[in-house]
Amino acid sequence: MCGSSSLRILQGNLSLSFEPLAKYRRTLQFPPPSLFPVSTDLKPSIMSLTIKLHVVPHTIPHTAIRRAPVAAVTNVKLLVGKPIYGANELLPFLYRRTTRSRNMKGAVLPAIKSSLIDPDGGALVDLVVPEGERAAKVSEAEGLPKVKLTKVDVEWVHVVSEGWASPLRGFMREDEYLQSLHFNSLRMEDGKVVNMSLPIVLAIDDGTKESIGSAKDVALLGPDGDVIAILRSIEIYKHNKEERIARTWGTTAPGLPYVEESITQAGNWLIGGDLEVLKPIKYNDGLDHYRLSPKELRKEFDKRGADAVFAFQLRNPVHNGHALLMNDTRRRLLDMGYKNPILLLHPLGGFVKADDVPLDVRMEQHSKVLEDKVLDPETTIVAIFPSPMHYAGPTEVQWHAKARINAGANFYIVGRDPAGMGHPVEKRDLYDPDHGKKVLSMAPGLEKLNILPFRVAAYDTVAKKMAFFDPSRAQDFLFISGTKMRTFAKTGENPPDGFMCPGGWKVLVKYYESLQTEDTKQQKPAAVSA
16 A cells, blocks of 8 residues: 555644545554654645655455545544544554654654543443342342243343443344344434444243233343343344344354344343333352453553553453463564553453363363463453354454443454354354455444454474464474364373463363263163163
8 A cells, every 4th residue: 555645733723634545444453553754844824744655565464454434544634632432443564562652843742641541432331239228129029920031131131231242231022133144233313323233132922921911111020030130121023033144143053052042032022211220230150350341451451551452352261372362462562552451361251162171170271371371461361251152253352342332442362253153054164264354354343443463373293382483384283273272181192292282271171171071971781770
């Protein structure tokens, strides 16, 4: 890409306009392209600056470019000294590691500080009823029609109540559902668009619909029968399951885990409304202290003095390839001029398919990674993301990124086949492994989030450690898939030295040994009495 831009400084305001450019690049790449040359033409009242940008083609892969019409960046105004929220397109070009820089005349330029990204809608949603009002709300709920929730429904109540889906304030009504299903976004009253790629809905059956009748509000019961929330100003509409499945997953093939868990047997109606959650959702599984809300995470980032937060989502154990990527990302952010980038290691904690490693095992494994100092505990926050997993590929990865905006992350790491899975019927991937990162670079409502594509890591058999893949000596690299890793653990075979920290590997071996012991017990024939 090459072109020119005009810059004007009038009465303390800085306005930028990109006139000849048809597209612009927003996905962050390392190292940042060089900027040259610069020429100035000063006048008494107006200073005009022409900047020519030359990007070395091999530094920015074509597949990792975010594009937007030039109109989107015309007449952008920045008040000098005002904190920058979200993405600053010129930051990689203009600022390096020094906190203060000088222009060609020697004048000191203001340092740019990255602040936490604004949540969607401008303010975090918090739908938990204040403690002083709970008794009255519980009493009211006793007299309302009841809707029984599944375990996955409760996970969604948790997600929405804490603001992960801000500005959504409850289960979707029909207009919100249709926007999410067909546009992957919601348009707010002020006309702004926020990303919302997954419908967050509550299904009910014919009997429940009939029992609700003309009521305006309903009480929501957890699986154990306790009232956990009130749904206000409800709307009931048809649940077209086939359309929902086809548009969310791109297929209606049998065997989709979330579909079989939560849609196939669900009711033929959806009920939407505003949530009032009577108390914070707790699971009492020994892991609640990891379940930090977006509000709590933002406070922790402030406490640690973070000037950048980069989020890494996973639903698998952390191996040294993951760690290499996360540590390398922090190093590169430091090279860009950030002083204290904080990693949010954010494993998914809701529904997962049966052959995924359970949450408690993953959290124990992650703790070992920090104990063994594979990741620095001082610059890493490990927390649980409470969302259920859809395995909906490029559609779902938008949800994962959007939720991290609300949690305060302004950088999001995306890798190969995010939120993907094998085709449930055919022997192939369900989604193109590169489409997730491409979609994130173009998704509506995610423009303020900096997307950091993976660099491919594999086991270097020469160096005997995980390293970034070098195509020039491809024969020296070994790719160890999740399936192969599980096979190693199940059979008791150790992976190559340097693949995973010893403490973390022991956690996995212990888990798979327990599964084999349980299988043996179940297969053992019962004794026959004489």
